[in-house]
Amino acid sequence: xxxxxxxxxxxxxxxxxxxxxxxxxxxxxxxxxxxxxxxxxxxxxxxxxxxxxxxxxxxxxxxxxxxxxxxxxxxxxxxxxxxxxxxxxxxxxxxxxxxxxxxxxxxxxxxxxxxxxxxxxxxxxxxxxxxxxxxxxxxxxxxxxxxxxxxxxxxxxxxxxxxxxxxxxxxxxxxxxxxxxxxxxxxxxxxxxxxxxxxxxxxxxxxxxxxxxxxxxxxxxxxxxxxxxxxxxxxxxxxxxxxxxxxxxxxxxxxxxxxxxxxxxxxxxxx
Amino acid sequence: xxxxxxxxxxxxxxxxxxxxxxxxxxxxxxxxxxxxxxxxxxxxxxxxxxxxxxxxxxxxxxxxxxxxxxxxxxxxxxxxxxxxxxxxxxxxxxxxxxxxxxxxxxxxxxxxxxxxxxxxxxxxxxxxxxxxxxxxxxxxxxxxxxxxxxxxxxxxxxxxxxxxxxxxxxxxxxxxxxxxxxxxxxxxxxxxxxxxxxxxxxxxxxxxxxxxxxxxxxxxxxxxxxxxxxxxxxxxxxxxxxxxxxxxxxxxxxxxxx
Ligand SMILES: Nc1ncnc2c1ncn2[C@@H]1O[C@H](COP(=O)(O)OP(=O)(O)OP(=O)(O)O)[C@@H](O)[C@H]1O
Ligand SMILES: [Mg+2]
Numbered sequence: 001x002x003x004x005x006x007x008x009x010x011x012x013x014x015x016x017x018x019x020x021x022x023x024x025x026x027x028x029x030x031x032x033x034x035x036x037x038x039x040x041x042x043x044x045x046x047x048x049x050x051x052x053x054x055x056x057x058x059x060x061x062x063x064x065x066x067x068x069x070x071x072x073x074x075x076x077x078x079x080x081x082x083x084x085x086x087x088x089x090x091x092x093x094x095x096x097x098x099x100x101x102x103x104x105x106x107x108x109x110x111x112x113x114x115x116x117x118x119x120x121x122x123x124x125x126x127x128x129x130x131x132x133x134x135x136x137x138x139x140x141x142x143x144x145x146x147x148x149x150x151x152x153x154x155x156x157x158x159x160x161x162x163x164x165x166x167x168x169x170x171x172x173x174x175x176x177x178x179x180x181x182x183x184x185x186x187x188x189x190x191x192x193x194x195x196x197x198x199x200x201x202x203x204x205x206x207x208x209x210x211x212x213x214x215x216x217x218x219x220x221x222x223x224x225x226x227x228x229x230x231x232x233x234x235x236x237x238x239x240x241x242x243x244x245x246x247x248x249x250x251x252x253x254x255x256x257x258x259x260x261x262x263x264x265x266x267x268x269x270x271x
Numbered sequence: 272x273x274x275x276x277x278x279x280x281x282x283x284x285x286x287x288x289x290x291x292x293x294x295x296x297x298x299x300x301x302x303x304x305x306x307x308x309x310x311x312x313x314x315x316x317x318x319x320x321x322x323x324x325x326x327x328x329x330x331x332x333x334x335x336x337x338x339x340x341x342x343x344x345x346x347x348x349x350x351x352x353x354x355x356x357x358x359x360x361x362x363x364x365x366x367x368x369x370x371x372x373x374x375x376x377x378x379x380x381x382x383x384x385x386x387x388x389x390x391x392x393x394x395x396x397x398x399x400x401x402x403x404x405x406x407x408x409x410x411x412x413x414x415x416x417x418x419x420x421x422x423x424x425x426x427x428x429x430x431x432x433x434x435x436x437x438x439x440x441x442x443x444x445x446x447x448x449x450x451x452x453x454x455x456x457x458x459x460x461x462x463x464x465x466x467x468x469x470x471x472x473x474x475x476x477x478x479x480x481x482x483x484x485x486x487x488x489x490x491x492x493x494x495x496x497x498x499x500x501x502x503x504x505x506x507x508x509x510x511x512x513x514x515x516x517x518x519x520x521x522x523x524x525x526x527x528x529x
Binding site for chain 1: 423424426427428429430431432433437441442445446448520521522523524527
């Protein structure tokens with residue numbers, strides 16, 4: 001079914017010369033869901049999810065509230081175990097093959113979840129737990145803070161930062177350890193429209209530089225098509241639509257191309 | 272906040288006691304307040320000077336402080352350890368919490384007759400009472416503090432690969448600290464209260480004993496002096512706890528512009 005809808009959508013969407021999806025065909029898989037299901041008691045939340053994501057792809061996951069997006073992401077980050085099927089990751093180069101290891105996956109929550117009793121830079125250093133410590137960790141954290149534009153706030157308490165700044169610290173914490181996979185659960189949901197766009201651009205810039213695999217859960221269809229290489233729509237516990245976004249970067253917000261893709265997704269969500 | 276503004280604010284707090292003492296002195300001198308009911312502040316100051324010179328005052332303060340601290344250390348550390356254990360382990364909580372909550376409902380001073388039967392008027396009796404009195408506020412607030420740590424932060428710590436040790440020292444303990452400080456300050460109050468009662472009833476040294484001796488010889492200035500010193504010691508302990516609180520909870524919004 002996902003394959004069928006993919007073909008339908010591809011024929012529907014005007015295709016520019018280089019399909020981003022084709023860039024990934026040769027790339028190894030970052031992770032793969034194989035027939036993954038998740039129940040809470042009798043309640044079936046996810047049912048037979050098959051999803052293969054190549055290394056470096058930016059995937060957006062959309063769906064109505066309560067459809068299981070966070071659940072999918074929690075499985076990916078190892079916060080929960082699937083009740084059916086399996087989940088594999090690409091192993092370290094030296095070992096080769098695939099494995100079930102979540103340690104290089106980072107999670108960014110809807111809330112910043114900063115430690116109020118640790119300075120901004122100490123909070124970023126949390127992202128280096130088990131990777132670096134001491135002055136090395138501090139230096140790397142400071143570099144990452146500069147990346148998100150908060151170098152001058154390093155020694156302040158998180159409580160004095162604005163909501164958007166807190167989320168930028170959380171982003172720095174997520175990225176400082178150079179994760180292979182970054183799972184983002186509506187990290188921009190609580191921000192105002194302008195800060196949101198700023199954060200989206202920041203996220204895209206860092207993603208382009210670090211080339212991690214990103215899985216972004218969002219309610220905002222415009223955000224999904226603006227950022228992602230691929231949009232996955234979840235409905236009734238299954239993947240209802242798997243759509244490539246073959247638009248060159250940098251993308252212009254509000255362009256006809258993006259608007260058309262947005263329409264396709266909204267039709268699928270409410271049609 | 273600058274030193275001078277702090278001094279200013281503290282100064283306001285001291286204005287009322289100074290006024291009360293001045294009025295009291297005036298009333299005594301005018302003969303409105305008979306000396307056998309309440310001696311003049313100057314008489315109390317004289318008693319203070321006399322007992323300081325004889326060394327009796329310092330010795331008794333030393334004895335009482337040592338008792339208070341020893342009892343506090345025993346009761347506080349057991350309370351803290353059990354609070355941690357019960358906050359972190361469901362099994363430990365299941366085993367002990369109900370029992371502890373039952374004991375908590377007995378006012379610890381009601382045990383005085385029993386304690387005297389067990390320990391006589393030896394040091395153990397006072398240590399036991401102080402330790403018991405201090406135990407509960409520390410236990411209850413440590414447990415409460417750990418239970419109220421934001422589970423979202425704990426989950427965050429896990430996702431970022433913190434082991435149990437790191438999780439405890441970087442997330443759980445700092446999160447519980449504000450509540451632990453509430454328990455600490457409450458416990459310090461109970462510590463002095465318990466000690467006064469215990470020393471008044473059964474002791475052969477210490478501030479409470481000094482007051483009871485003075486009562487027998489009708490030295491009312493010494494009785495009043497003992498009470499004032501208890502008040503000062505209590506205030507001192509509370510100020511120390513507040514200072515510690517300010518130093519370690521600098522991140523807390525409540526302390527950022529205090
Ligand atoms: N720990 C749990 N125990 C029981 N049910 C759960 C649990 N976690 C999630 N669910 C249920 O699973 C369903 C999917 O939840 P999930 O949080 O994944 O939704 P979501 O798509 O992220 O929604 P939203 O967009 O509102 O965040 C919901 O019906 C929810 O009640
Ligand atoms: Mg969710």
